[in-house]
Amino acid sequence: MTMQKQRTTSRTGSTAGTGPAAAVRLADVSVRFRSKKRDVTAIGDVSLDVAPGEFVAIVGPSGCGKSTLLKLVAGLLTASSGEVLLGGEQVTGPRHDIGYVFQRAALLEWRSALRNILLQAEIRHMEPASARERVDDLIRMTGLTGFEDAYPHELSGGLAQRAATALALIGDAPLLLADEPTTGLDRDLVERTVDELRRHTDEGRALLIITHDLAAAERIADRVAVMYAGRIVEIADAAPFFGAPGPRHPYARGLLDALPERDFAPIPGMPPELGALPDGCAFAARCAYADARCTDERPAFASDLACHHAPTGRTHPLKEAADA
Ligand code: ADP
Ligand code: MG
Numbered sequence: 001m002t003m004q005k006q007r008t009t010s011r012t013g014s015t016a017g018t019g020p021a022a023a024v025r026l027a028d029v030s031v032r033f034r035s036k037k038r039d040v041t042a043i044g045d046v047s048l049d050v051a052p053g054e055f056v057a058i059v060g061p062s063g064c065g066k067s068t069l070l071k072l073v074a075g076l077l078t079a080s081s082g083e084v085l086l087g088g089e090q091v092t093g094p095r096h097d098i099g100y101v102f103q104r105a106a107l108l109e110w111r112s113a114l115r116n117i118l119l120q121a122e123i124r125h126m127e128p129a130s131a132r133e134r135v136d137d138l139i140r141m142t143g144l145t146g147f148e149d150a151y152p153h154e155l156s157g158g159l160a161q162r163a164a165t166a167l168a169l170i171g172d173a174p175l176l177l178a179d180e181p182t183t184g185l186d187r188d189l190v191e192r193t194v195d196e197l198r199r200h201t202d203e204g205r206a207l208l209i210i211t212h213d214l215a216a217a218e219r220i221a222d223r224v225a226v227m228y229a230g231r232i233v234e235i236a237d238a239a240p241f242f243g244a245p246g247p248r249h250p251y252a253r254g255l256l257d258a259l260p261e262r263d264f265a266p267i268p269g270m271p272p273e274l275g276a277l278p279d280g281c282a283f284a285a286r287c288a289y290a291d292a293r294c295t296d297e298r299p300a301f302a303s304d305l306a307c308h309h310a311p312t313g314r315t316h317p318l319k320e321a322a323d324a
Contacts, residue, residue: 021088023175023206024050024073029082031068038275042068044230045082047301050208052174055201057217057238058210059255060227061271066210067103069227070177073208074100086175099168101178103210105160106167107152113163114139114148117170124171131170138166141196143189158184165193169200176200178209182216194220214259218242226252229282230274235304249307250287281308 031043042065050056058066071077072084075091084091086098107116117138121131139145142162152160165181178197182190190213198220201207211217217224217238224241226234226249234249247253254267269286272278281287284294289309299306 020052022049022085023052023054023087024048024208025083025085025088026069026073027083027085029072029079029084031065031072031077032080040275041230041277042274043072043079045301046230046232047082048225048232048235050206052206053201053204055198055207055209055220055222056225057221057223058208058225058227059212059214059217063274064227064271065230065274066227067179070100070179070208070210073175074098074177097173097175099171099173099176101161101165101168101176101181103179103183105152105164107155107160107163109152112149112151113144113155113159116152116163117166120167120170126171134170135166138169141192142166143192156184158186158189161185162189162193165196169196172200172203172205174205176205176207178207180210180212182211182213190216191219214242214256226255229272229277231282231306232301233283233306248305249283250289250309251283254286281306 026046026048029043029046030041033040033042046069048056058069060066068077072079073086073091075084075094086095107113108119111119114135117135118131121135126134139148142165144159144162144166147155147159147163150159152163155163161181161184165178168176168178176197181197182193185193194209194216197207197209209217209221221238224234224236224238225232226236226247228249228251234247234252236247241247241252242256247256251267254265257263257265258267267286272282272285278284278295280293280295280297281290281299284290287294291308293308297308299308
């Protein structure tokens with residue numbers, strides 16, 4: 001069963017300016033990590049708006065800056081430049097009004113799974129009876145039944161990840177950030193978890209999820225943001241992205257083609273080191289369409305795309321020429 005995705009507003013393009021405040025707004029944000037050894041631009045000039053009730057999936061290769069982006073939204077990291085706004089308010093430090101499923105489950109080792117989750121309810125001053133009811137629901141939903149009294153070291157990676165998801169959902173925060181919440185889970189648990197996250201957004205809350213699971217993203221996301229080498233290279237509505245006409249950025253196309261049920265053509269080579277990015281398009285060295293312009297000039301992010309080949313519209317002229 002596929003969950004019904006609700007799309008009440010058009011979410012393409014930048015929505016800066018008018019209308020209700022975005023749940024999340026990133027405006028030209030960069031994050032640089034400087035050390036004696038290296039200088040890394042983990043995020044470079046990223047802009048993204050997430051509307052209340054919207055579910056955005058972030059995909060991209062390891063080390064491209066996905067977790068950094070989420071930490072920035074949570075106020076756990078400070079931007080080197082640009083602005084981060086939640087509900088129109090500038091983020092200046094760690095936020096307590098968001099739920100966060102960390103990439104590595106953050107559970108207290110000396111508390112059982114149940115008591116780890118209950119602690120979140122206490123921190124949020126929830127009334128004990130309703131907190132207990134909600135926790136029991138979440139335990140059922142995340143498939144933790146039978147493991148309530150287990151301590152974190154007794155939980156498998158997948159179970160710990162499920163406990164982390166339950167923990168993030170408990171407060172019904174208006175914004176939920178999830179960093180690979182389904183890694184290591186069986187298919188049915190992946191679906192249960194993302195369906196529960198989806199229900200969360202259907203109640204008007206926003207969700208930003210990082211995932212390698214494209215099937216899960218297709219199942220529940222409203223929009224997809226594709227990251228590569230510290231930038232968002234494409235933002236698209238999920239339906240045209242996963243269906244027709246498909247992604248516009250060559251990296252994103254490669255990502256879908258690499259799925260077993262598609263062409264299964266892996267993207268050749270390795271992504272560049274963020275400390276040693278080329279002057280031009282970071283994907284140029286791996287891109288079948290790259291020309292001199294791509295190696296010389298970094299493509300601007302325009303019309304939800306950073307690629308010299310498809311500046312406007314949904315078509316990909318070079319791909320079409322190659323297919324003809
Ligand atoms: P992803 O989640 O996409 O795998 P990350 O956001 O974790 O990528 O990391 C992006 C880049 O930033 C990597 O090169 C990583 O080494 C670097 N990085 C992340 N956090 C820090 C930090 N606190 N200090 C220095 N470099 C960091
Ligand atoms: Mg990460």
